[in-house]
Amino acid sequence: xxxxxxxxxxxxxxxxxxxxxxxxxxxxxxxALSLAGFIYLWHWTAERRVFGGGLPLPWxxxxxxxxLTVDPLAGKNLFEHTWASTRRILIGFAIGSSIAVPLxxxxxxxxxxxxxxxxxxxxxxxxxxxAWISISILWFGIxxxxxxxIIVIGTVVPCLxxxxxxxxxxxPQLYDVVKMLGGTRKDEIIQVCFPAAFPAIFAGLxxxxxxxxxxxxxxxxxxxRSGLGFVTLQGMTLSRPAMTVAGMIAIAVAAWLTTLLVSxxxxxxxxxxxxxxxx
Amino acid sequence: MPYEEVRVRVPIGLRILSVAxxxxxxxxxxxxxxxxxxxxxxxxxxxxxxxxxxxxxxDPQPDGAVLHVHIWTSIQEAFTGYFLSLxxxxxxxxxxGWFVVAEGLFRPVFxxxxxxxxxAWIPLTIFWxxxxxxxxxxxxxxxxxxxxxxNSYVGVKMTNPTLIQMARTYGASDWQxxxxxxxxxxxxxxxxxxxxxxxxxxxNLVGAELLAADTGLGYLITMGRRLAxxxxxxxxxxxxxxTGAVIGVMIDYVERRLLAGIRR
Numbered sequence: 001x002x003x004x005x006x007x008x009x010x011x012x013x014x015x016x017x018x019x020x021x022x023x024x025x026x027x028x029x030x031x032a033l034s035l036a037g038f039i040y041l042w043h044w045t046a047e048r049r050v051f052g053g054g055l056p057l058p059w060x061x062x063x064x065x066x067x068l069t070v071d072p073l074a075g076k077n078l079f080e081h082t083w084a085s086t087r088r089i090l091i092g093f094a095i096g097s098s099i100a101v102p103l104x105x106x107x108x109x110x111x112x113x114x115x116x117x118x119x120x121x122x123x124x125x126x127x128x129x130x131a132w133i134s135i136s137i138l139w140f141g142i143x144x145x146x147x148x149x150i151i152v153i154g155t156v157v158p159c160l161x162x163x164x165x166x167x168x169x170x171x172p173q174l175y176d177v178v179k180m181l182g183g184t185r186k187d188e189i190i191q192v193c194f195p196a197a198f199p200a201i202f203a204g205l206x207x208x209x210x211x212x213x214x215x216x217x218x219x220x221x222x223x224x225r226s227g228l229g230f231v232t233l234q235g236m237t238l239s240r241p242a243m244t245v246a247g248m249i250a251i252a253v254a255a256w257l258t259t260l261l262v263s264x265x266x267x268x269x270x271x272x273x274x275x276x277x278x279x
Numbered sequence: 280m281p282y283e284e285v286r287v288r289v290p291i292g293l294r295i296l297s298v299a300x301x302x303x304x305x306x307x308x309x310x311x312x313x314x315x316x317x318x319x320x321x322x323x324x325x326x327x328x329x330x331x332x333x334x335x336x337x338d339p340q341p342d343g344a345v346l347h348v349h350i351w352t353s354i355q356e357a358f359t360g361y362f363l364s365l366x367x368x369x370x371x372x373x374x375x376g377w378f379v380v381a382e383g384l385f386r387p388v389f390x391x392x393x394x395x396x397x398x399a400w401i402p403l404t405i406f407w408x409x410x411x412x413x414x415x416x417x418x419x420x421x422x423x424x425x426x427x428x429x430n431s432y433v434g435v436k437m438t439n440p441t442l443i444q445m446a447r448t449y450g451a452s453d454w455q456x457x458x459x460x461x462x463x464x465x466x467x468x469x470x471x472x473x474x475x476x477x478x479x480x481x482x483n484l485v486g487a488e489l490l491a492a493d494t495g496l497g498y499l500i501t502m503g504r505r506l507a508x509x510x511x512x513x514x515x516x517x518x519x520x521x522t523g524a525v526i527g528v529m530i531d532y533v534e535r536r537l538l539a540g541i542r543r
Binding site: 024025027029030031033034035037038051054055111112115116117118119120123124125126127128129130131132133134135137138139210213214217218221222228229232233235236241244245247248251252253255256259 | 293294296297298300301304320321322379380382383384385386387388391392394395396397398399400401402403405406407481482483485486489497500501503504507509512513515516517519520521523524527
């Protein structure tokens with residue numbers, strides 16, 4: 001018995017003569033070249049003062065990053081600021097997605113719910129979440145609540161749309177199979193709708209997450225005393241571009257980590273999507 | 280869409296339900312304000328907003344410009360950034376999809392910049408460009424660039440390999456394959472990027488204007504907040520939504536006309 005899964009592939013690597021042109025086809029060499037080139041270009045531009053001192057040297061940014069982790073800015077070091085932003089996102093994201101995903105699924109499964117909610121949702125949908133910042137400050141002041149509120153608004157739209165479309169775009173043949181095997185409406189929903197909609201729901205969560213980061217940074221730029229948006233803004237007000245860039249780097253890292261978190265969750269919750277990745 | 284669209288007629292009962300829900304929503308909103316459930320510094324009723332809309336068409340008070348000036352400024356900024364991002368993003372994505380050297384050189388830098396929300400560039404751009412048009416266009420450019428590059432890249436990567444092998448068999452050069460096969464087959468994805476990227480640009484425009492501007496819809500919203508005039512804020516939000524929706528419909532129309540032959 002020979003199964004495909006146990007097949008052993010033998011790859012013979014031939015080591016030809018070293019030629020410099022071949023290096024240009026090597027992915028890793030190019031990546032390294034690209035990063036080195038980027039940092040060199042950055043250094044060069046900063047040294048020539050193309051932006052009139054508005055662009056810090058890469059080294060200064062590193063030093064500033066190190067300093068921020070030790071010296072507190074407005075009573076908080078870099079990790080605490082990162083946590084302040086991340087906490088807002090996690091709270092808003094949790095609230096928003098736990099409202100939007102069930103509502104989207106319910107709307108897709110029940111035409112009456114759809115008829116009631118859809119027109120109101122369509123009215124609110126085209127307004128960018130950032131446009132809500134001002135009204136949320138009028139409503140909730142400048143504490144934590146307005147920031148979480150904006151994140152909730154930003155999260156709801158893509159989550160709801162994706163959950164809704166995820167169910168509606170399920171292949172009709174799958175329903176026919178369930179019916180043919182004598183399944184009830186409940187079986188249809190649990191066995192077909194949910195598993196088929198999960199990949200779309202998770203895609204919606206990923207989109208919401210990046211929108212949530214945009215929202216929280218925007219909200220912190222407008223009014224805050226903590227968070228990474230505040231750090232970048234402080235860099236501007238104190239006229240220290242190195243601090244601004246350090247804040248941006250911290251944002252990039254934190255945003256990237258939360259994205260990893262959601263895709264890790266996706267791998268656990270719906271393993272059947274793995275085959276669809278790597279497109 | 281691979282299949283022909285089938286229009287299903289919505290039953291009349293459901294339609295009435297939709298209209299009733301929308302009506303109830305607006306009526307509830309109106310009543311909440313009229314009956315002083317929430318203070319007038321927090322929320323304005325739909326009728327007040329409509330009234331203000333009519334006034335703002337001619338009266339530049341209290342924010343210094345009439346409504347269509349705000350809208351026009353925003354559209355100008357958004358579209359300048361948008362077209363620049365298309366101009367850079369689409370060729371970059373296409374090249375990255377096909378040529379190993381282009382991918383190797385640009386991808387790491389792109390991956391570094393991608394997770395930063397465009398809004399986070401605002402303080403740095405104020406350092407670089409001040410608070411004029413250039414800074415806002417730069418932020419919108421960054422916002423629009425990411426979806427353009429990703430979609431064009433994925434579009435090329437998804438080219439049917441059989442076609443590429445066929446072209447190789449007939450002795451086509453790398454460049455010929457790229458131009459004759461990869462680019463046309465990536466077009467639907469590229470057109471998808473037009474919509475997504477515009478939506479991103481429009482969202483981030485409001486963000487850019489919230490911080491530094493003297494006209495534009497985002498500025499209108501900010502002024503509304505500073506003056507504690509919720510009717511101004513809501514008018515600005517509605518105009519942002521409405522203008523965005525209208526532009527989206529227009530792009531959709533253009534896309535459908537241009538892609539008539541490709542997408543069946």
